[in-house]
Amino acid sequence: MSDSNPSPTTQTDDRRAAIIDATVESFGKLGYYGTSLQRIATEVGLTKAGVLHYVGSKEGLLSLVLGEVYDRETLDIMAAMVTERRPLIADMWRRIVTVNAKRPALVHMFSTLSAEALDPEHPAHDYFADREHQAVSNAMNINWCVPDGVNVEHVLQAGFSMMDGLQLRWLRTPGQDLTTMWADCEDVLMPLPMWDGYR
Amino acid sequence: MSDSNPSPTTQTDDRRAAIIDATVESFGKLGYYGTSLQRIATEVGLTKAGVLHYVGSKEGLLSLVLGEVYDRETLDIMAAMVTERRPLIADMWRRIVTVNAKRPALVHMFSTLSAEALDPEHPAHDYFADREHQAVSNAMNINWCVPDGVNVEHVLQAGFSMMDGLQLRWLRTPGQDLTTMWADCEDVLMPLPMWDGYR
DNA sequence: GTCTATAGTCGGATAGAC
DNA sequence: GTCTATCCGACTATAGAC
Incomplete structure (x- = not known):
């Protein structure tokens, strides 16, 4: 098999996983109110706009980590x-x-x-x-x-x-x-x- | 006695008490990171600068409520x-x-x-x-x-x-x-x- | 899919008038 | 003792280029 991707949309999934990890850590340390999108973005190597593309809004971050895990x-x-x-x-x-x-x-x-x-x-x-x-x-x-x-x-x-x-x-x-x-x-x-x- | 003040610096003490009450409520609801000086100020009827006159800084708010009560x-x-x-x-x-x-x-x-x-x-x-x-x-x-x-x-x-x-x-x-x-x-x-x- | 740019608001803190 | 004015930075979110 020449397909180096074990499953589809792997890159997107990796990004999501990285965002979840960073969010879990930041919500733990700083809480929801204390966490900024900028912090998450910096952690995963994106800009704020990049993160918002994945989660839609700050509350989207919350739904992501509460629903996913x-x-x-x-x-x-x-x-x-x-x-x-x-x-x-x-x-x-x-x-x-x-x-x-x-x-x-x-x-x-x-x-x-x-x-x-x-x-x-x-x-x-x-x-x-x-x-x-x-x-x-x-x-x-x-x-x-x-x-x-x-x-x-x-x-x-x-x-x-x-x-x-x-x-x-x-x-x-x-x-x-x-x-x-x-x-x-x-x-x-x-x-x-x-x-x-x-x- | 014509002195209507039962004790000195009563007005200042009242202000401090009001600031403590507002801070306890806000720290409870929003946490330290989630609380703004503006919120406390509005609650007690002062401006941010007015509150800072009493507490010095945001950390001063924290010391006030932790030490006082x-x-x-x-x-x-x-x-x-x-x-x-x-x-x-x-x-x-x-x-x-x-x-x-x-x-x-x-x-x-x-x-x-x-x-x-x-x-x-x-x-x-x-x-x-x-x-x-x-x-x-x-x-x-x-x-x-x-x-x-x-x-x-x-x-x-x-x-x-x-x-x-x-x-x-x-x-x-x-x-x-x-x-x-x-x-x-x-x-x-x-x-x-x-x-x-x-x- | 990710960026830059920007809007618009709000944050803490300081300076100085009164 | 409290205000106004102001600084500067950070925030969420959007628009639009690539």
Whole structure:
């Protein structure tokens, strides 16, 4: 085959990928309001006009990174849990932590945007509100295997809250291992002997 | 007394208070980078130059709101715990929650700035890094009354993380009661019967 | 598809009048 | 103590050349 392109529109896809990478980093560091098209353009070696050709507008940047990424892997984890014979909440969280530990830039962006988007007028407010609601409501559709007497919804709310807060701590101090930090949290969240055999 | 001023420099203090209020709200909604001096000026009925007369620079705004407020009440709570005969971690958290439930604007600002300041180059990065570290290390100096076998440091890390995450959830959806939300979290964080008599 | 050029607005900060 | 005026730079977005 003389075709050196493994797939069509590869150059355009590369540009998009570069724009996504630069945007994830900048939204993480500076937030949506703090990020300028010029910064993204400089990072990927284009002019502002060049970037706008790809994303249409600044809000287009936001749609790009919110729609293209993050939740895909997490949703896969949830889907996998449904098919388990004996689904454990601790398993779900450990898998999420394992995935997130490998993508600090993405976690950084989501942490920053999540706080910025508390304001109802933020362009990503609804996205984060829906997301937060669905994380728990999706998880509530699984027939979790838990010790007698525990309130599953409360555990989920508490655990997701804890993970959000822990990720902030993880990102603030370099050199820490999220997996280890979560293991300590898990001991608190699902203490033995109460959760013995359930995690 | 013909002096209608109850204390000197009252007008200046009022201006400062108005600037603080407007800044807390704007930093919460838009973050530090997203806030303009013009916005603060309009809010308090001054021009940009007028605001700068009081705060010197945009970073002066930041110092003003970080130094003037938030941690004071929380530190008071910690100081009070030291003197208790039988200090309970759950008590500390309930008191913090009670205080924060009454000042959503301040909690909003701290949540937003805390995420924005993950970036080491953010002007408030060190402030938040120190603050986060000291919250746990201050608490570790108290002789907490806990059930046998619990790791106090892990509980503190987990609990503070959970509270940070919970406050984001609280602020995102209006009409919720932080105290109630925390009570549910407490049941998870310090489950009965293990923590019976310790909370 | 990417550029230059430009429009038009808004940013922080300073100088100096009152 | 607060204003007006002004500087200079950065911003988003558009138009049009190539």
